[in-house]
Amino acid sequence: MADLEKLRAVAKETVSRDDVKYLIGWRQGTYGFRVSPHFITEPEEADKLIFSPLCSNNLATYLTLVEKLPVPRGQEPDTRKIALMVKGCDSRAVVQQLVEQGIKRESVIIIGCPCQGVVDLAKVEEKFPAVLEQVEARWDDGKIVFKLSEGEKAVPREEVLADKCLRCRYPNPVTADTLLWEKVEAESNDEYADVGELEGKAPEERWSFWEAYFSSCIRCYSCRNVCPMCYCEDCILDRLNPTWVNRSNNISENTAFHLARAFHLAGRCIECGECERVCPVNIPLMKLNRKLTKEVREKFEYEPGTDPDSKPLQASYRPNDQENFIL
Amino acid sequence: MSEQFEPNLVAFVCNWCTYAGADLAGTSRIQYPPNLSVIRVMCTGRINPLFVLNALQQGADGVLVSGCHPGDCHYMEGNYYARRRFTLMKDLLEYVGVDPKRFHMSWVSASEGAKWKEVVETTVNEAKEVGPFEQFQRNKINW
Structure with a gap:
């Protein structure tokens, strides 16, 4: 699960392609449990990529947020692809953008990360207040393990997962060009x-x-x-x-x-x-x-x-x- | 207050059916309450659901949207889109606590002058029942 070696290898391979402009993934944030989006153009930068229960950002936003400047006369528009790492919910955002023709299918490469749920920072910070050092986290059989300076702390997933993940019906990417690891099973049936x-x-x-x-x-x-x-x-x-x-x-x-x-x-x-x-x-x-x-x-x-x-x-x-x- | 509350209502009606229906009600001398300000648009599909919010903000006590019967739209399918939109808008308004009696939608064709009278009467009576709209009206803001 969440095989970081594989993730980085696929990312490296993808950004080295000539038809790829950049890849968007997640990296460790500056402090605490924060995670930042990571835009990489060079294969070496792929070593910073992570995928953990802290990666709650939906990176699909950046597909449409990017400023589209007018193309100067005599120049060709940049048609290179953008590679994007998606969780299950993020992939639905990409699909909906495709349905609405906000983006074109051939302009994105979707790297799917089947996801066991991400944390709600408010819930985590309540349990571990005032943590300033960078914290890593991983899934471990129904628990989420945080790597703090005083050692590893395992917390049952129900206590820290975001509400949307507790009722998630689409943990696996709906559509993906590459699926990084095996799919996880959706356990919930959302009754609103x-x-x-x-x-x-x-x-x-x-x-x-x-x-x-x-x-x-x-x-x-x-x-x-x-x-x-x-x-x-x-x-x-x-x-x-x-x-x-x-x-x-x-x-x-x-x-x-x-x-x-x-x-x-x-x-x-x-x-x-x-x-x-x-x-x-x-x-x-x-x-x-x-x-x-x-x-x-x-x-x-x-x-x-x-x-x-x-x-x-x-x-x-x-x-x-x-x-x-x-x- | 001894005077009875007279609601201020806005109706968005389509040019081809309901507006003609209301016209027929007029020429047939059918009497109906005068609380409604009619705004004519070319099709119900042209009515942005935000019009409803805006009307409520600007002092309407209720809103009526009316157009051609399904299948009769002058532009073939405008009222089908409108039906989907207003189904959702009505649910949303009800969910945040706006009384469902403040928003109505109806199908009134050009020959249904009598039905127009009934629709207006229902709308006005229900708006009278729930009283003035104060939840998010612009001029009722209490700093």
């Missing part, structure tokens, strides 16, 4: 318990729940920036004419912002949980996005990012879609 719990409450309770979170939002747009599906060149949030959402920070605009973003992810959110991970004020954004994921799955039998040949949900229809709410 968190969404159901909130749905069961009275409307006033639901509003006060969201009102408290929405009013704490500082509108840093981290959720949008980290989201692999938020790649519109002209985002409604940046637009002034028409102004869809005003820039003032108050409950009215914040609610409109969050609902607009959730709606724009309807039938597209692949539940990688990045928005929730980066939110500086800990808004449970996945609880909002997962509501729509649930409805999409139940009402339209559609799951984003699982089938590269499907059509986007909101760009297709069935004549017999249910319409029991229509007067």
Whole structure:
């Protein structure tokens, strides 16, 4: 499992190809349990690559985040490929981008890393507070082992894994050019318990729940920036004419912002949980996005990012879609 | 307040069916509540679900979206897309605690003046039931 030798060998081989621009993987962060994205262009740099329970970043974001400068006259556009390391959830983001034709299949090389779940930093830092030295981690038979300065500490995986991983149904890459090691078994069957719990409450309770979170939002747009599906060149949030959402920070605009973003992810959110991970004020954004994921799955039998040949949900229809709410 | 609450409603209607249906209701002298401001668009498929959010922000107590019956769209398939979008928008609004009685969608064809009256009456009565919308209206912000 998580054979780093193999990972680095494949990475070396891939970046040495002439038709590859760079490879995106993970490397040890600067301190504590942090992990950084690692962009490599030279084979020697591949030795820094890692894959561990700390690699929670979804690197698919970088496929569309890259700035596309206009090509100077007389020059050919750079058509070299970008190699990308993906976990199961990240691969769904790539597939959904392919479905929406945000990227081209021939412009990416997908290196699949079947994944046994990544940690939630908040949970880990609660267990091991104020760790400043670089920490390594690995999976070990239902446990996650952290290599701290005082020795190795094994923690049951349920205690530190991110919520999205505990209910993960796609631990293996949906599509990959190279699969680094054998697939792992999906053990969970997601029943949307968190969404159901909130749905069961009275409307006033639901509003006060969201009102408290929405009013704490500082509108840093981290959720949008980290989201692999938020790649519109002209985002409604940046637009002034028409102004869809005003820039003032108050409950009215914040609610409109969050609902607009959730709606724009309807039938597209692949539940990688990045928005929730980066939110500086800990808004449970996945609880909002997962509501729509649930409805999409139940009402339209559609799951984003699982089938590269499907059509986007909101760009297709069935004549017999249910319409029991229509007067 | 002794006066009865009169809701402020916005209706986005399609040019080809519901707008003509409402026109028919008018020429047939069918009486229906005047609380609705009609905004004519070319097709329900043109209605961005963010219009609904924006209407609620700007002081509407409820929103109605109405267009051609499935299969009757002037542009063949616009209302099918709209149906998917508003199914999800309605669920989302309900989930964050906005009363489902504030948002309605209906199919009213050009010959259904009487149905338009019923739809408007339902929308207005339900908006009266739930009262003024204050959850995220712009001018109701309490600093």
